[in-house]
Amino acid sequence: MGTHRKTCEVVVVGGGPAGLTAAIALAAAGVATALVSRRPPAPDNRTTALLTGSVAALDALGVWNLAREHAAPLAAIRIVDDTARLIRAPEVLFRAEEIGLEAFGHNIENRHLVAALEARAAALAHLARFECGAARVAIGEDRVTIWLDNGEEIAAPLVVGADGRGSLCRAAAGIETETRSYPQAALTVNLAHARPHAGISTEFHTEAGPFTLVPLPGNRSSLVCVVEPLEAERLAGLDDATLAEETERRAHSILGRITVAAERGVFRLATETARAFAHSRVVLVGEAAHVMPPIGAQGLNLGLRDAATVAELVADAREDPGAPALLARYDRQRRLDVTSRTLAVDLLNRTLLSDVLPVQGARGFGLYLLDRIGPLRRAVMREGVMPLAAQPRLMRGELP
């Protein structure tokens, strides 16, 4: 054993929202956990619509009380067909109260969410922090050894790879990914506006992709505008006043006069799914396991369910937390949830892009049915916020 080597039960690599949540959930369950996190190169200006299960989980972990003042409830979701096509779908408004909820979830800026997670992580006795990068990951028979940028070594029987899209842990475990790219990019920018949003998130479906306004506290909203990559770059390069005008035009002025914040983000749209979510003493969570387009607010909600699942399985395990049986159980439990969400997002995006008349008709007819048939409408709303696929206890507010 090297002089600097430390041991613990689980090492989490990556301190984004998924990794922080996994580390907190593990430590809260009494598991000796180390979190290795390198600061991200650029600040994150994205926001996340956290669905009810995610909010319940963060509440149970003692994070939500640190975050809630920065979050806006989503009381309703409106879908508007803004295409100029022959067959257009009716406007549909889904209200959370129809399924007995005050809100479908809450929208929060990632920087506030991460700050709340950081503050909670700092207060947990079973959580050791290493504020540097993992440089090398070596998988042995009964443990994984991680060499850090600062020369230290940590070893544990299980590693949670929460190190994002280019995951080092995933590569070390020899897990490949399936990727699909789309001819689109998302521009993200936060806005202030003259009229209140009334807790309604509005999605304009255009031929290039969705243009989505999601409420933030006060008269503010976040925008995710999916367009062709060159158009996203053009919009991101506009001065504040011109971008504000362009945004107001695309939003049909429903929020009145708009001003835009300085920070903008441009993200190429892609789907990337790991062929295995766990292998060789490595469990993948968040974007290390699955990247999906920012359509329908699924990405991080899946990441939080990954984090809750691994914490629950490790807390319930009597012995080796990196045993093949536990890894197989994790992979099985996450597979249906991730693949069904990836397919749904892909399908919606493709029907928007399609110029084929029957496809447009099917989308319009689908929305028409959702608008008219109460039980179907409520079933779809419930599945959106509370998926039928097996859910970890934490999503119901119970600690692992």
Ligand SMILES: Cc1cc2nc3c(=O)[nH]c(=O)nc-3n(C[C@H](O)[C@H](O)[C@H](O)COP(=O)(O)OP(=O)(O)OC[C@H]3O[C@@H](n4cnc5c(N)ncnc54)[C@H](O)[C@@H]3O)c2cc1C
């Ligand atoms: C435009 C847009 C809008 C979105 N909107 C929503 C939404 O409304 N709802 C939703 O649920 N999801 C949404 N998502 C998805 C969501 O943002 C992501 O799922 C989420 O940010 C991923 O979190 P993560 O912790 O898995 O990864 P990341 O945030 O990428 O974190 C990975 C971390 O690992 C660190 N790291 C990497 N390598 C190492 C290493 N070797 N050693 C140590 N640390 C390392 C990185 O520095 C980083 O901090 C959106 C995505 C986009 C692009």
